[in-house]
Amino acid sequence: MAESCYELSLGRRDEDDKDHYANKRLKLAGDLMEDLFRVSFTRLVRDMRYQLERANMRNRELKISTAIRTDVLTERIRHALSTGNWVGGRGGVSQLLERSNYIATLSHLRRIISPLSRAQPHFEARDLHPTQWGKICPTETPEGPNCGLVKNFSQMVELSVGEDHENIKNTLFELGVIPPARSLQISAENRSRMFVNGDFIGFSTEPDTFVEAVRNKRRKGEISSQVNIAYYRDRKDIIINSDRGRARRPVIIVENGIPLLTESHIDKLRKGDMDFDGLVKAGIIEYLDAEEEENALVALNEEDLTNANGGDGYTYTHLEIDPSLILGIVAGLIPYPDHNSSPRNTMGCAMLKQSLGLPTANYKPRADTRVHLLQSPQNPIVKTRTADLISHDKRPAGQNFVVAVLSYAGYNMEDALIFNRAAINRGLGRSHFFRCYEGEERRYPGGEVDRFEIPDMEIGGVRSHEAYSQLDEDGIINSETEVAPNDVLIGKTSPPRFLEESTELLSPLERRDTSICTRSNEQGTVDSVVLMESSSSRRLSKLSVRDQKIPEVGYFFTSRHGQKRVIAIIVPPEDSQRAERA
Known part of the structure; x- marks a missing residue:
């Protein structure tokens, strides 16, 4: 460390970049x-x-x-x-895991959150860094104060789980690492310092040969694939990392301008005779971290290798599996994102995670607090390879609309939409909203308990008799019952909050009404009612209320390209514009 400070002061090395992903x-x-x-x-x-x-x-x-x-x-x-x-x-x-749709769930599981304060600018931390290529999605990030601080993984990224560095040190000493005690026996001009996970372990007099030997051992499986090595000629440092938490990405190894991955390997992958890990073990594909990428020259396409052999002076060491893998899962669902402006792609990512569809196949028995279910989700007419890789067709979200882009009496100014009433009547954009309510017979100190029942008229806070008319004899509403705002779903009575609430010495303690009701702005039909036993051996009831949502003025629609619109007017079918073949 002291030597590095002297070198920085003398101008022999540059300052470290804290935003470089080798330092994260x-x-x-x-x-x-x-x-x-x-x-x-x-x-x-x-x-x-x-x-x-x-x-x-x-x-x-x-x-x-x-x-x-x-x-x-x-x-x-x-x-x-x-x-x-x-x-x-x-x-x-x-x-809490985001369950609004399948895409939002996958995105939430691959999210990275920076600990930096949102109140500060942190321009450098929010900016895209070249070392994010293939590891962090350049598109998927929220707008507003979290922009650039909340990120998402790219599609093929892998995180290192760590390897015991003592075993690695023994292997390195077998390859000829000179320990610090013998440093005076070699000249300072011919030696390169070596660090393993930040610990100084010795010197090497032939750094290029040593680094190549370590890489060959890793490709043959003699050293763990979790190990990455980089050599910095300008400051004569060999950096070896085997710790956990490093973002790494796979690339195809290139030797003498020819990629090691051949058509026979691809056929074996298609037939299932070989998997991706088999390619890594065979030394055809390897994972690079941001440190080792400083020593690599990665070709974007296979044609670049041919041009290099033609004499453009580049010596490529690796080949990208596919250039589109720099994008994350959500950004990979946008068709032709290279034809959009960057902010539109970012908006498209945000709104893809809000789209309605089929969030889970077992939504009926689940007890999620809120569930939105599109009535007839459709697979998109134009889709990407990423959509196939994540099986998006099994959990579709959204529908295919026929859209006309034209002026209509000023109703569609300011990003507004004009809807055909006949399309809405046919079920376009129709969905169901499920809200889960629950109640439990809790036990309190002193032996007092809650009870599911229809409250007596003498109980404190009781409503009118009609309010409990839809409840069964056990105090719980039946399924497929229509409910309005503030309707009682579970009749429940509780003991008084404080024993001093009773003013009469000889009267029994007055219970109070604590019934579970629908929200003041929600209505619908009781979908399912479940009565079970809680972990504390008390009766527990969970029920869900569904409400059909039909598009009306003010509803929000968007495309995958971030083109967000709001319904301004719904016109009769005879006044709607029609295509010739519609």
Whole structure:
């Protein structure tokens, strides 16, 4: 470190780029849970010591049940997971999985969130960096304060899981690494420093030969494929990384201008005789991190290799699997994104994740709080290869519309839409919205419990008799019953909040009405009613209410290219524009 500072001061090396992805590590679920458990367990040990010392001072019998409080460790972990507030003052670490549609779920599972403050500009951190190529999607990022700080993985990215660096060090010393103790035996001009995961381990006098030997061993499987190596000639440093959290991407190895992947390998992949991991083990494809890519020259297309052999002076080391793999899953669903402006692609990514369709095949038995289900989702007429790779046709979202782009009496100015009433009557854009409600018979201190029942007229806060007319004798509404806003779904009574609520000494404690009702702005039909037993052995009821949504003025529609529009007027079919063959 001191030597690097002197070199920087003397102008022999440049400043490190903190936005370079070789200098970044991603914290995964294991790392985050490790941090949380370490802090929680330290608190448990401290609490155990305190409980034992207190029992000893009071001359009490030492018992494990009193010394180890069960809630100290468990509750802290549960609280962090439920709120997302992690150790170190971080927030939003654990999140509820987005289930609005299949694409939103996949995108949420591949999201990267920067810990930087949203209130600061952080221009460099938000900008695209060249080392993001093939690892981070350049298109999919939210608009507003999170722009550039919330990112998503590209399609073929892989995260390193780490390898024991002690085994790697032993292999490196077998290849001729000179330990620091023998540094005086070699001249400073001929030696290159070597670092493994940031630790200085020695020198090499033949850096090019050494780096090539390590790469050959990795391609033959003698060294783990998690290892990446890079050589910087200007500062005479060999950097070897085997730690976890590095974003890496696969590329095809090129030797003497010829890619090692041949048609026979592709045929084996098609027939299932070989998988992608088999290509990696065979040394045909390898994963590069941002550090090793500094030593690589990757051809975009196979034609570039032919041109290089023609004498343009480039010596390619690798070949891209496909140039479109720089995009993420959501951006890969946009057809011909290279014909759009960049902001439109970004808007298209945001609105693809909001599209209605079939979010899950088992939406009926699920108890999601909110579910939007498109009545007749369709596969797009024009689709991409990414859509086939993620099986988008099995969880479709959206419909194919016939659109005319023309003026119509000013009603479609300011990005407005004019809809044909006949198309809406045929079911265009129609969907169902499901809302889940639940109620539980909870137990309170003092033996008091909640009860599912039709409340008596003497109970506090009770409604009129008609409000409970749709409930069954057990206090729960039946399925396929029409409900309006604020209608009672589950009749429930609870004990008073405070025992002092009763003013008469001889009267029994007055219960209160805590029935579960529909929201004030929602209506629909009761879709399903489930009565079960909760984890605390109490009765638990969950029911869902569905409401059909028919497009009307003010409804929002968009294409995959970020062309967002709002319905301004719905015209009769006789006034609608028609194509000749419509």
